[in-house]
Amino acid sequence: MENLLLLHGALGSSTTMEPLKQALQDTFLVHTLDFSGHGGKPLPQEPFTMHLFVQDILQFLEQEQISSTHIFGYSMGGYAALILAMHHPECIRSIYTLATKFAWSEEAAQKEIKLLNPTKVEEKVPAFAAALANRHTPQDWKQVMHHTAGMMLQLGQSPILSTETLPKVQLPVRVAVGDRDNMVSVEETLWAYRLLPDARLQVQPNTRHPLEALPVCELSQQIRQFIGQLTVYPSVTH
Template sequence: MENLLLLHGALGAATMLQPLKQALQHTYRVHTLDFSGHGGKPLPREPFTMQLFVQDILDFLEQQQLESTHVFGYSMGGYAALSLALHHPQRIRSIYTLATKFAWSVEAAERETKLLNPERVEEKVPAFAAALAQRHAPQDWKQVMQQTAGMMRQLGQSPILTPDTLPQLQLPVQVAVGDRDNMVTVEETLWAYRLLPNARLQVLPNTRHPLETLPLQDLSQHIGQFISQVDR
């Protein structure tokens, strides 16, 4: 069986990918991980950075003795997978990204981080705050959110995936985005697709950003179809 690593998004955790893991585990050896500071893992002494999350993946591959693996990366997880592939292409067989934000700039980071105000979230969306508290316990979800905002600002100033670096990624990539995603545009996904030398583009109809809103059976089939094409 092929290895398949599932990577969660910003403010997420491996537990969010458990239903997808269960749907795929009869076909693949499915692995999940929590990025540093997520899902109850200790908050690192250093700030959140994409480089830190890339190292998390490398460390996990070493711990699990995985020479190479296919990767599904949701949102930030897709960005981390592609960033890893830039420097360690031999460790990744293919990448399927879903709802990954590719177009980072200072202005884009400012728009995104306006939504990451813990006090405002607690006041305006208490149910979401409670979910984050449970997801990241015993760590402080407010620190996770603030650290995430800092990482986004750094990406805005120094994006890793650029018109210079994306063409270097020779491995098979499928970039998928929902047509109703209010965080990631079809246009920026198309931009990345055109720069990637060995890519497929998928626009999912009537689909928003949150992973839990996607039909699980459809998503697992999309991932399986992509990997089967890669393995031919």
């Protein structure tokens, strides 16, 4: 079986990928990881950055002795996977991104940071606050949220995936987005698709941003189909 690495999104952890892992493990050797500061891993001394998360992936691949793998990256995980592909394409066979935000600007970052206020989260969505506390224990989920806001601010000031860098990703990529995603637009996903040399575009109908908004059985089948097509049509391009 081929390797498949599942990468979680911002404020997520490997546990959020567990249902998808279970659904795919009959087809692939499925791996998950926790990015620095997530899922109970120690908060780093340095700020959260995409490059830090890319290093997390490289360290995991080395530790598990995985020479190459397909990657499914949800949201921030997809962003990290594409950066990794720019610098270490030999590690990756293909990338499937879902709900990955590509259009980072200072205005976009400020919009997202407004949602990352721990006090307001506790007040307005206490169930979500409790889930985050459980997900990141023994770390303080509020610190994870503050670190994430700082990373988003940095991305807004200096986006890594751009008109200049996306064309460097020569690997097969599928970029997927929900048509009702309130964080990631179809337009920005289409923008990335057009810049990627070997890309496929997928718009999920009646789908919002949260990973759990998409049925696991449907998503797992789409991942199987995408990777399966690569062996039949290894250089399909748009």
